[in-house]
Amino acid sequence: MSLKNPVEMLLQWAKEQPNKAWLYQPVDGIWKKYSFAECEAQVRGMATALRKLGLPAGSRIAISGRNTAHWFLADLAIAMAGYISVGLYPKQSGDAVKFILTHSDTKAIFVGPMPDADEFMAAVPEGTIKIGFPYEGVGQCDHKWDDLVRASEPFAGYQTPDPSSIYTLIYTSGTTGNPKGVIITIGNMLFAGEGMLKAMPGKGQERFFSYLPLAHAFERGAVELGSIYYGAEVFFLENLEKLAEQLPEVAPTRFFGVPLVYGRFQAGILKKLPQKKLDRLLKIPVVSSLIKKKIKKGMGLQNARYLFVGAAPMPIPLMKWLARLDIDVLQGYGMTENNIYATANLPGANRWGSVGRAQPGADMRIAEDGEIQFKHAAVTQGYYHDAEKTAELFTSDGWLRTGDKGRIDEDGYLYITGRTKDIFKTLKGKYVAPAPIEGALSRDTDIDQLCFVGTGLKQPIMIVTLSADGARKPRSEVEAGLIAEMNAVNATLENHEEIAKIIVARDAWTIDNNIMTPTMKVKRNEVEKKYGELLEKHAPNVKEKVVWE
Structure with a gap:
């Protein structure tokens, strides 16, 4: 393949445009710049430090925490040193963390800033080497990033690995069961990278805003991989509360x-x-x-x-x-x-x-x-x-x-x-595909999240949570809007597909209450489990159209 791998691209940029800023990390509202040359030095130093740990070639090393410049740098250092990266979400259940690190036999982990750091650290298997990123909100670790880089000579003699080599393991968040570790090789990344450059070529100076979880393939490919091929600047979100403030500051392309x-x-x-x-x-x-x-x-x-x-x-x-x-x-x-x-x-x-x-x-x-x-x-x-x-x-x-x-x-x-797996059968023996019906009802702006369920029911029922705007309105106004939209959607459906009623859930659906995956997808099975009694109670009453939990 003609395209260079991500490590080679970093080395190329550092040679051709050493002083060009690549990563912008906000700290207390101030943007700290990292040039390509600075990033190369950090990556080379950390690659040497990782080798000094004495881990066998191809060992798995995890990266955790919210999106930061050091997430990118750790990913590249792991690859340069000949290891395999494993991404973890900043907000992930302890059980999932333990499963992923155990299943992948992870030997070391980079720990970044995150909510519930103590809970996360308690889930890390004993014996895993912990390396802390240089930010507040990082738990107690065996080593600190800056200390390791300062004590290490720049890594020399990088050898381009074969395209069939594993680059990373990306664990799917999964709406059911344990996460699965998807193997992504260097060849997989190069093919996708070449296609991306062909279909969506760069135009002048590109600027990206990184805020979706880097443990997910979408952000990893589009932003991390994309930035290193386009030579794009990357600005990281400091925390979710600052999204409305920092996105306009960056104005990405x-x-x-x-x-x-x-x-x-x-x-x-x-x-x-x-x-x-x-x-x-x-x-x-x-x-x-x-x-x-x-x-x-x-x-x-x-822009x-x-x-x-x-x-x-x-x-x-x-x-x-x-x-x-x-x-x-x-x-x-x-x-x-x-x-x-x-x-x-x-x-x-x-x-x-x-x-x-x-x-x-x-x-x-x-x-x-x-x-x-x-x-x-x-x-x-x-x-x-x-x-x-x-x-x-x-x-x-x-x-x-x-x-x-x-x-x-x-x-x-x-x-x-x-x-194929979401399609459910009602008690009438009829099959229903929920996604198009959910999509149709979601045009009601009072709705935040929704889930159409029907297994074990004569007629399917829609469960919804309200948007912030919807929650502020009088119930009668919200209810009238929901009924109007439900009637409009039902007019387009077969009888067995029609929404029997809408249940308005009291609590928001979040990662913490296990209704949402880290990638913000609704876990249909968890919704059915959580609202099972409510569904059983209200399903027989065909006259009521909206039920408030």
């Missing part, structure tokens, strides 16, 4: 988000500018242009040439709402198992409701049962230490089974129609 983030953008705009007033202003030609520019600048998206959304379906009404403000969001599709290299909508070729067309070299097909399948060089070779699950992952002729159902239109655009 490419922005990557999940539907929940774009939904929060909408809620923030409507809080300052109610819908009726916004509609009125957008009808006035000169004022409309000024309003759009002001809103985009306030959000920090005025964004690409606005991507992934990880979950984006409701079409939300995409249309943002498009009225000249915010054109591009839905893409991928999974950890194909290195997030599958399909994407692109500027000038954005088809709402679809997840775009296949990326360069990404062969795609729809199986007889409707499952979307892929075959290309970025697809994983399988799951780490799990031959049984690996065998289930592929068809007999070697195609990756995504578990998603879909269709491809005449122009090659892919539409996701549901999950």
